[in-house]
Amino acid sequence: MSASRTPGYSRLNKNHKFSIAGVAALGAAALTFSLAPDNASAEADTLSVAAAAPVAWSAAAGSAQAKTVHSSITQQQVGADKVAKAVAEARAKADAKAVAAAKAKAAADAKAKAEAKKRADERAAASRAAARKPVYANNxxxxxxxxxxxxxxxxxxxxxxxxxxxxxxxxxxxxxxxxxxxxxxxxxxxxxxxxxxxxxxxxxxxxxxxxxxxxxxxxxxxxxxxxxxxxxxxxxxxxxxx
Incomplete structure (x- = not known):
């Protein structure tokens, strides 16, 4: 038994359905674009600002970073100067101490030499006196x-x-x-x-x-x-x- 058809109705096959869906989608897209041109322009502006923002941030960040580097270098230079000054002062103190020690040693050596000479002179004098002292007979x-x-x-x-x-x-x-x-x-x-x-x-x-x-x-x-x-x-x- 064959199916009955409604007068004026034709069956849509699969291809027909895809075509209709595609046309509907394109129509909706066109309608959306035509209805909101201002929004599209705003989005474009937002994208432009967003693109420019990293450039502006990079310049500011570079300036801050330069200041930071300069400050760091200045502090390092001050620290280096302090270290150099401390080293120079320590070296000067060490040199002064060495000079004082050398003078003290020279004075001690001179004193010891003088004392040794004095003792030698005393021994020599005693020896000469003993040599000159007559020995008397015990009678x-x-x-x-x-x-x-x-x-x-x-x-x-x-x-x-x-x-x-x-x-x-x-x-x-x-x-x-x-x-x-x-x-x-x-x-x-x-x-x-x-x-x-x-x-x-x-x-x-x-x-x-x-x-x-x-x-x-x-x-x-x-x-x-x-x-x-x-x-x-x-x-x-x-x-x-x-």
């Missing part, structure tokens, strides 16, 4: 000669002959001689030594630098001759008990 002759060298320094008169003569008479040359029988012995102050000097006389006429001992031969001779010089003018003038 009557040596005692008299040593006593006379001391008497000369103190301006005490007396000759070898006068001293020797009185020693032989008083003690026979015995430095340990003592008189235990005369009036001095009775009074508790016996005469002692080569020239038989009592203690009060020895103490009063003792010469510094000699032993403070009545029995010491040199000290005894010097003290006795000092007393004789004061009492008689010289031991040479003594010819008996004195």
């Amino acid at each position: 009557l002759d040596g005692w008299i000669r040593e006593a006379m060298s001391i008497m000369k320094k103190h301006n005490i008169p007396g000759s070898y002959e006068g001293i020797h003569r009185n020693i032989i008479r008083e003690s026979s040359g015995n430095p340990r001689a003592i008189n235990n029988w005369d009036i001095n012995a009775i009074n508790g102050i016996p005469s002692k030594g080569l020239l038989q000097v009592i203690k009060p006389t020895f103490d009063a006429y003792h010469i510094a630098g000699t032993k403070h001992d009545q029995y010491d031969p040199v000290a005894n001779i010097v003290a006795a001759c000092n007393y004789a010089a004061d009492r008689y003018g010289s031991m040479d003038n003594v010819n008996s008990a004195y």
